[in-house]
Amino acid sequence: MDRVVSGATDHTEREQEAGLRPKTFDEYVGQEKVVANISVMVESAKIRHAAMDHVLLSGPPGLGKTSLAMLIAGALGSEMHLVSGPAIEKKGDLAAVLTNLKPNDVLFIDEIHRMHIAVEEILYSAMEDFRLDILIGQGASARTMQIDLLPFTLIGATTRSGLLSNPLRDRFMAHLTFDYYPAETLAKIIAANAVKLSMNLSADSKFEIARRARGTPRIANRILRRVRDYTLVARKTTAELADVQKALQLMDIDELGLDSMDRKILQVMKQYYSGGPVGIEALSATLGEDKQTIEEVYEPYLLKQGLILRTPRGRVLSEEATRHLESR
Ligand SMILES: Nc1ncnc2c1ncn2[C@@H]1O[C@H](COP(=O)(O)OP(=O)(O)O)[C@@H](O)[C@H]1O
Ligand SMILES: [Mg+2]
Secondary structure (H helix, E strand, C coil): CCCCCCCCCHHHHHHHHHHCCCCCCCHCCCCCHHHHHHHHHHHHEEEEEEEECCCCEEECCCCCHHHHHHHHHHHCCCCCCEEEEEHCCCCHHHHHHHHHHCCCCEEECCHHHHHHHHHHHHHHHHHHHHHHEEEEEEEEEEEEEEEEEEEEEEEEEECCHHCCCCCHHHCCCCCEEEECCCCCHHHHHHHHHHHHCEEECHHHHHHHHHHHCCCHHHHHHHHHHHHHHHHHHCCCCCEEEHHHHHHHHCCCCCCCCCHHHHHHHHHHHHHHHCCCCCHHHHHHHHHCCCCCHHHHHHHHHHHHHHCCHHHHCCCEHHHHHHHHCCCC
């Protein structure tokens, strides 16, 4: 299914996304606090001629964690090695990655909260002492072998920092949290990316995309590409507000920027649970959607917009959400 808020999972989109990734810190718009922290860490590392401290980037998908990690590696003049946490199945696989790093390289572990615990454990000494402790043999003959590593920087990315184990969390020098982008900031990103896509956008269409992109640059890019296709096919030279509205309608994105799954969550809460309170388990079962996905991808924005409220007894639908459902 063409999920609007899901991660960039298919090959074509990853390629297109690569084309729109900011290439310099100047092109990286917004998240000022995160960037300010990173700038100091990068500069300090350069002055010390040492590896930058380990940093944890957390926040919902599509807000620029991977892009920022790439910029950091670039600024450090280091190579970035990207791995996905849950995809590393054996300790040996991670050990191989770690022993192949060159001095001051960046290791980017995406979805680090989903790493297997046995694999995660070898990170503790690797992060703290640049050393691998590997257990060889079993039972009474078991012994630990130590391998020295070259200094490196671990950048962890997570959509749920709360799910990180304490030992892992404690080994990051900085924890930086990404927030949804205000529409004005998204509008700047959209304007820059329209240029990269050789598009003409009217001012009001730019703001309409920004307003409906769920505070997320990745979604803004997706809408932008659809608008481009739509205007191209219509043989128009400039995308007007009406074109944007048509594209959004085709994508099933509503006035509040919610997509069909967002609305389904709200509808299920209203119809099956009379607006709540409802627990995440029950909601996930009724929706037939993975609990983690609801919590990491959908719910944060619905909470942020005040459409869902959290209470000790579970989630409840806000009055605004009820009004929104009735208005459609
Ligand atoms: N701060 C930003 N400035 C400009 N573009 C951004 C920014 N953050 C994200 N993007 C755009 O959104 C896309 C997705 O960002 P990405 O870094 O892959 O997000 P994440 O890793 O957090 O899921 C990027 O390809 C880029 O085009
Ligand atoms: Mg990413």
